[in-house]
Amino acid sequence: MRAITTVGFDADDTLWQNEAFFRLTEARFLDLLSDYAAPEHLGERLLAAERRNLGHYGFGIKGFVLSMIETAIEVTQGRVAGPVIAEILAVGREMLAHPIELLPHARAAVIAAAADHQVLLITKGDLLDQERKLAQSGLGELFHGVEIVSDKTPDAYARVFARHGGVAERSVMVGNSVKSDVLPVIALGGYGVHIPHGVTWALEEAEAPLGHPRFHSLPDLGGLTALLQALHIRTPQ
Structure with missing residues (x-):
């Protein structure tokens, strides 16, 4: 691997x-x-x-x-x-x-991932609003790069990874949307980690690729560090 x-x-x-x-x-x-x-x-x-x-x-x-x-x-x-x-x-x-409300383990998960990997924030939506939320979250300084895209397609992910010197096959995407955060990256040969959220917009609903070797699901971000370690995907020093 x-x-x-x-x-x-x-x-x-x-x-x-x-x-x-x-x-x-x-x-x-x-x-x-x-x-x-x-x-x-x-x-x-x-x-x-x-x-x-x-x-x-x-x-x-x-x-x-x-x-x-x-x-x-x-x-x-x-x-x-x-x-x-x-x-x-x-x-x-x-x-x-509206003020930002961080979800459980968000900051700790990003810090832990950044210790051994390049970490990117990859989000879609209105540029000004996403920049505002990132600034208020207090997480901005933890990311090596921030990408605000118009939509999350395989091509968009491929361009993002390439801009930061990476390739999809050596990347993991973590998110709550199977449609936007998981399926496009798996299609490129990367890994998708689904973190379900209690409320999902109807236009973001999609079937999870259960059984796919590069698909993983966690109840929250608290288990991400252990998952990365279990998969032996920490970047060699």
């Missing part, structure tokens, strides 16, 4: 909380428009708008807010009141200002 030289970490819902705030905001949105449609219908319409708009706005809070506004206009047939739009914008600003 070739030594692993690079360990990549996802950010949202791997190192810090994220999706829970989207769910709370969505609940407020459904309540705002409860006079126009049932919550289940509104939720479906919002998800459809998010899926439609990913190619235009990308991932993140700003695209989510625009999708909420679009959905509000659609379900009210253009009659949505100005105060409702103002409330949607206000909750979006609240999301952008």
